[in-house]
Amino acid sequence: YFDLPMPQGYVRRVTIHKLHIEEDAGKTRNVNGQRYIDFNRCGVPLIEMVTGPDLRSADEAAQYLIRLRQLLRWLGISEADMEKAHLRCDANVSIRPKGSTILNPKTEIKNVNSIDAVRNAIQNEIERQIREVEAGRRVEAWTLDWDDETQTLRKMRSKETEADYRYFREPDLLPVRLDDAWKERILADFPELPLARRARFVDQYGLPEYDAEILTAERKLSDYFENAVRAYGGDPKKISNWMMNDVLRLINERGLDPAAMRLTPAYLAEIQGLVDAGTINLTTAKALLVKVEESGSSPSAIVEAEGLAKVSDDSAIRAVAQEVLAENPREVDSYRKGKTTLMGWFVGQVMRKMRGKADPNVARQVLEDLLKE
Structure with a gap:
């Protein structure tokens, strides 16, 4: 599980329900109203991780992906760049009345290629499902496609069941049993997270x-x-x-x-x-x-x-300060009439002439003395 600290100051625990090896099936992209299919990554091995229904908002889902991406990069597993398909996300969305423990049928959102897109797509789907329920209609278990250009969702197909997928377990794969000693050996080599x-x-x-x-x-x-x-x-x-x-x-x-x-x-x-x-x-x-x-x-x-060392020599700074005052009689007159905010400007002029090497505190003191004369 992940302990997920949120910006608002609370922790959301996210369980990992399944984690298995697959092959990338490619992806679709919507560009200028056209649908493109990218097969470049087909067959690339990937790990699919399915979380439990623990996240409660679009912001929490985005924060979870940010933390997952951070962890993958931290451990050197992947660059985890969603736009380059290093990290992908399909989001399942289901709503329920406040206080209820029974979720409505869920929909699945595909083709979201950034964390911001995940956040926006989930929020749109939450709002759509709420409208459906409030109108007295049943939420259908659809697979939805997110169009990032138009910020809209569209129906791709009705949701398949495991039978529709023709799913069955691979009979030639033997079970792998991992004991606590193996786990401790792995964790012993982990860096500070x-x-x-x-x-x-x-x-x-x-x-x-x-x-x-x-x-x-x-x-x-x-x-x-x-x-x-x-x-x-x-x-x-x-x-x-x-x-x-x-x-x-x-x-x-x-x-x-x-x-x-x-x-x-x-x-x-x-x-x-x-x-x-x-x-x-x-x-x-x-x-x-x-x-x-x-x-x-x-x-x-x-x-x-x-020669970048700070100049603190009073006589050197005084000579430059006298130049600044002689070149700006109008500002000198304004300062002496009460516009003391000009002191910062005078210091800046001395610093500029001395290429930033003057001690600003010494420059200020010298200017104050000269302006009192």
Whole structure:
């Protein structure tokens, strides 16, 4: 079974009723009103997993698929990309009156090729079945086809029974009996699973649940974060902030593999160390991330080679600040008449002239002194 934590804060237990080996029978696609049949994957071995009737909404079904996909990727079983047919889903939908334990006849939805499509198709079918029941009609056990272009369902056929399938068990396959010792040997080699790691990131590193959720979405990203935290040795939230914003943006924009980045976890830790030491400011640090990824050189080497160290020399900053004030007499007059919000603009002009290397706190203090004169 799966213990499925939901965004609303509750857990839904999903049982696995059957799990068996099949061969892919291909798929159909609707494009511009035309029906196409794709036979490219015919005969490819696949595992079909049938869950119990445990999910209660379209959102729960989508969340279940998200967790299943995460687990398949985490264990290196599959890329689990639904649009590439690595992961497929047929959804059975049945409704019942509130408080009842008896389900109405179910329908099966086929040809849903993304998690969003699964969510939308199920929600549409729930609403259709409710309309049928409220109109006094019986829900028929149909197989339905989902058209993602028009966001509509259409009847493919009446639902077959096992007899219609000509189903019978393969008599030459012997039963396989798996004991607990075999199961324990398999589990002993399992890595820490994503939900367990997410909980540990919250407890051990004090991360917000949102951060922990994002950082454990993919195993390589999770490993990168933890290696960076170990290399840094300081507040894990500082590393998390880099990961959640700049590092993830770099990964997504450039299609990078976290495990193969030139910006290694050790280099990310080194950049935060340079910020902590006051060697560089945050603006320089953000630019340094890209420079390290592009060159593969260490952050310290780039800072030294390009002269990126933060300038805290009062006289150097004062000279630039005087230039800024001399070039902008109108803004100086406005500031002295009470528009103190211009201070941030003045600091920005000094930072721009000094290519982001000035200590912004020193720059602010120098500007305040000059504007009082």
